[in-house]
Amino acid sequence: MPLPAPVAPAVVLHEDEWLPRAQAHAERAARFAEPFVARRNARKKHPVEDFLFTYYTHKPGQLGRWHPGAGVALAGDGAAERLGWKHYRALTDAEREAAGVRERTPAVVLDAEGYVAEREETVRFSRVILSGTAQRPAQFGCFGLHEWAMAYHSEKFGIRHEYLPLRLGAEGTDRVVEESRIRCTHFDAFRFYTPDAAPRNELQPTRETQRHLEQPGCLHANMDLYKWAYKLGAAVPGELLMDCFELAQRIREMDMQASPYDLSDWGYSPIRIETPAGKAEYVELQRGFASEAAVLRERLTTAIAPLASLLP
Structure with missing residues (x-):
């Protein structure tokens, strides 16, 4: 051949x-x-x-x-x-x-x-x-509960960000988790759940199922456009790399605003996803980020097309 x-x-x-x-x-x-x-x-x-x-x-x-x-x-x-x-x-x-x-x-x-x-x-x-990811329907019902699941039963397991207080306290955080439907599709968020929170997720993502579960509404999947851009290295134009980086930075800000942590000392107001108004605010922002990410995802796919043509 x-x-x-x-x-x-x-x-x-x-x-x-x-x-x-x-x-x-x-x-x-x-x-x-x-x-x-x-x-x-x-x-x-x-x-x-x-x-x-x-x-x-x-x-x-x-x-x-x-x-x-x-x-x-x-x-x-x-x-x-x-x-x-x-x-x-x-x-x-x-x-x-x-x-x-x-x-x-x-x-x-x-x-x-x-x-x-x-x-x-x-x-x-x-x-x-x-x-x-681009071909699957976007899901907008997660409300950022992955961060809450990472802090579930914090008095038993501790929290990832030990220098940040919980906005609702340990008991209030646990209550939000227990009263919510949690359906995270992203393995690299799910893997940081506390052991008691993991069974509460309707899906059990793994690295092997990642290619089948990633969907374009997921904040972390859209942040990961930056990961794919830098992993592809010199094959990706620098401007596209920075576009992915800056989108990921803005998503991270929103992700932490919707988290159980109190970031008021850092100048961030909370997105109170435990309330109907907070859920609506979260979904509106999530939809906007998904639209931006769709454009970047297509640009990344186009950027590596010359390499794909060389695959054996």
């Missing part, structure tokens, strides 16, 4: 085009990364703004590194540095000639073939999650 043809760059950007984009990306990332690093050095915590750096594995320095994405070549002296970056290669003579890049001008592009050979499973799984 013949091997697929290499993916030639569809676009070549010169330094006056791509250096400003790289600089803008670095500044955009620094708005979030620098305060986090300063807090970490001072051994301080923030229940909202730290989350994307502590729960996810992408480091602040990595966030500031801009990539053009698959199929886009960079030309100019500044591009030479990227030959030392993982998954980049120099343009071939034929590619340089076709793109009109001068003979001595450095020019690099994502090594799509090498990338897929090394990260085939990442590409496959991300495509399954992205496409599968």
Whole structure:
């Protein structure tokens, strides 16, 4: 069976085009990364703004590194540095000639073939999650109860955020859990439930069933667009990575406002999901985030299409 043809760059950007984009990306990332690093050095915590750096594995320095994405070549002296970056290669003579890049001008592009050979499973799984989630109907009846389930019977198990008080106290928090229907579809939220809360969830998500349960109304599935963006690394344009990051940051804020924790000292007013008005507010915000996430999910799927075409 013949091997697929290499993916030639569809676009070549010169330094006056791509250096400003790289600089803008670095500044955009620094708005979030620098305060986090300063807090970490001072051994301080923030229940909202730290989350994307502590729960996810992408480091602040990595966030500031801009990539053009698959199929886009960079030309100019500044591009030479990227030959030392993982998954980049120099343009071939034929590619340089076709793109009109001068003979001595450095020019690099994502090594799509090498990338897929090394990260085939990442590409496959991300495509399954992205496409599968997009095709399922959104559910808007969870009301953020996953955070409450993580604090259920806190006097027995403790709470994840030990420096935050419970808005309704331990007994009030337990009562909300016991009087609610809990149907979380997201494994990476469910796995943090307390042992007494887990049986109360109508579903029992696992890593193996994740590809079948993820749905586009879920706040955590939509936050995880950031995870898929950074896991796909140099294959994803930096602007898309930051769009996913910033959406995840806003979702985290809403997620914690709807949680059982009292964040008034941090300047956040609660979304009282234990009341009808709070439930309505939660669903309205959740629907808005789902709409934004649907656009980003499609953009991610499009971004990795050149890699998908190389899968064996």
